Amino acid sequence: MSLISGGLDSMLATKAVMEQGVHVEGINFFTGFCVEGHTHAIRKKDKAKPKRNNSLWVAEQLGIKLHIVDVIEEYKNVLINPQHGYGANLNPCLDCKVFMVQKAQQWIQENNFDFIITGEVMGQRPMSQRKDTMPVIARESGANERLLRPLCAKNLPETLPEKEGWVNREELYDFSGRTRKPQITLAEKYGFTDYAQPAGGCCFLTDKSYSNKLVDLWTARGKKEYELDDVMLLKVGRHIRPQPHFKMIVAREEGENNFLQGYKNIFRTMTTVSHPGPLVLIDGVLSEEDALLAAQITARYSQGREAEQVEVKMTQQGEEKQFWVKPLLSTKIPKEWHV
Amino acid sequence: MNKQFLDARRLLCPMPVIRVQDKIKTMIPGGQLEVVCTDPGVMQDIPAWCRINGHQILSASSDVGEFTINIIVGD
Numbered sequence: 001m002s003l004i005s006g007g008l009d010s011m012l013a014t015k016a017v018m019e020q021g022v023h024v025e026g027i028n029f030f031t032g033f034c035v036e037g038h039t040h041a042i043r044k045k046d047k048a049k050p051k052r053n054n055s056l057w058v059a060e061q062l063g064i065k066l067h068i069v070d071v072i073e074e075y076k077n078v079l080i081n082p083q084h085g086y087g088a089n090l091n092p093c094l095d096c097k098v099f100m101v102q103k104a105q106q107w108i109q110e111n112n113f114d115f116i117i118t119g120e121v122m123g124q125r126p127m128s129q130r131k132d133t134m135p136v137i138a139r140e141s142g143a144n145e146r147l148l149r150p151l152c153a154k155n156l157p158e159t160l161p162e163k164e165g166w167v168n169r170e171e172l173y174d175f176s177g178r179t180r181k182p183q184i185t186l187a188e189k190y191g192f193t194d195y196a197q198p199a200g201g202c203c204f205l206t207d208k209s210y211s212n213k214l215v216d217l218w219t220a221r222g223k224k225e226y227e228l229d230d231v232m233l234l235k236v237g238r239h240i241r242p243q244p245h246f247k248m249i250v251a252r253e254e255g256e257n258n259f260l261q262g263y264k265n266i267f268r269t270m271t272t273v274s275h276p277g278p279l280v281l282i283d284g285v286l287s288e289e290d291a292l293l294a295a296q297i298t299a300r301y302s303q304g305r306e307a308e309q310v311e312v313k314m315t316q317q318g319e320e321k322q323f324w325v326k327p328l329l330s331t332k333i334p335k336e337w338h339v
Numbered sequence: 340m341n342k343q344f345l346d347a348r349r350l351l352c353p354m355p356v357i358r359v360q361d362k363i364k365t366m367i368p369g370g371q372l373e374v375v376c377t378d379p380g381v382m383q384d385i386p387a388w389c390r391i392n393g394h395q396i397l398s399a400s401s402d403v404g405e406f407t408i409n410i411i412v413g414d
Contacts, residue, residue, distance in 0.1 A: 030353055030354070030357065052383050052384070052387070053356070053380070053383070053387070055353075056353075056356070056384055056387040056391065057387065059391050060387055060390060063391075064391065065391055065392050065393075066388070066391055066392070068353050068356055068357050068360060068388075069357075070354070070357045232351065262349055
């Protein structure tokens with residue numbers, strides 16, 4: 001069973017084992033934070049790009065089955081209470097890898113598979129792919145000797161598949177470090193010319209801006225909790241928090257506007273009536289004064305930003321209220337309000 | 340024919356694929372599944388998932404922001 005992220009390393013690791021005549025199937029875990037997911041559908045500027053899911057695409061290139069597993073609920077504990085802490089942002093990379101290998105271990109036991117493959121390379125990532133942390137993953141996941149890392153197996157102690165002769169250790173690799181050259185050479189050998197190489201990995205939690213928004217959400221709520229809708233909304237729009245008790249999510253373009261329409265029944269919304277403008281979701285409770293400020297900010301992001309007065313409509317659960325406001329000058333929106 | 344329906348509207352990929360996968364696990368080979376979605380990504384992802392897992396796409400169509408895919412469950 002191979003953990004398929006959709007990137008090059010897991011593709012190569014899988015192929016290396018398949019080349020030895022082993023039957024391999026793939027597994028992909030959907031945490032909610034995967035870059036592979038929703039955002040393809042949201043922003044209009046992305047619509048020109050192919051909407052392929054790279055893990056499915058990789059599986060198809062390899063000719064293997066792929067099982068996609070929804071781990072959104074279980075993953076909350078990994079993110080909220082990481083035993084090994086966070087990386088540079090809110091990325092609990094080591095706990096995440098332990099969790100995924102543990103889930104894969106459970107899967108192989110239930111489905112009579114013999115071992116787990118990952119595309120890990122020693123030294124490739126600062127947190128989860130280090131010489132000292134790679135044994136931690138094998139141990140804490142419970143996979144132990146059933147975890148094979150074909151791309152750097154020769155740098156690690158022999159695993160069960162090697163000892164049993166299910167795979168030949170001599171035909172595995174000794175990649176290490178952050179260089180991508182050996183992977184690119186191996187990709188050429190296997191004839192892979194098209195593959196995904198996301199710069200920040202495959203997870204939104206490695207992104208500083210995204211992590212800041214998640215911290216802001218937790219701070220505002222006074223607790224570290226989230227739902228899938230929160231995860232999705234943090235990827236969309238301009239997030240502005242003028243007061244600790246309310247935040248505005250301002251669509252930046254048509255694709256985001258359409259996406260946010262789906263939340264109109266859950267959130268209070270604002271839109272400009274006298275001029276074309278974005279849909280704005282408001283998360284939190286508004287006083288009269290807050291509503292006026294939010295309307296001015298909404299007007300600021302409309303095509304009436306230079307106008308003397310802009311009409312703004314606020315809607316909540318079918319009830320509407322209209323305001324005529326002067327758009328707030330951009331200089332009156334402090335940088336700190338932008339989450 | 341044993342035809343079943345799945346509503347995957349408002350879900351973004353890969354959730355519709357996961358729902359299809361989980362539904363098909365409960366069905367018998369030869370059964371038909373009709374899934375309706377709103378994420379255009381499904382027109383690529385569900386056929387890809389079906390191809391690699393041995394299921395057949397009978398039809399795929401779109402109408403006013405909705406995408407309907409009919410699948411025959413493989414062995």
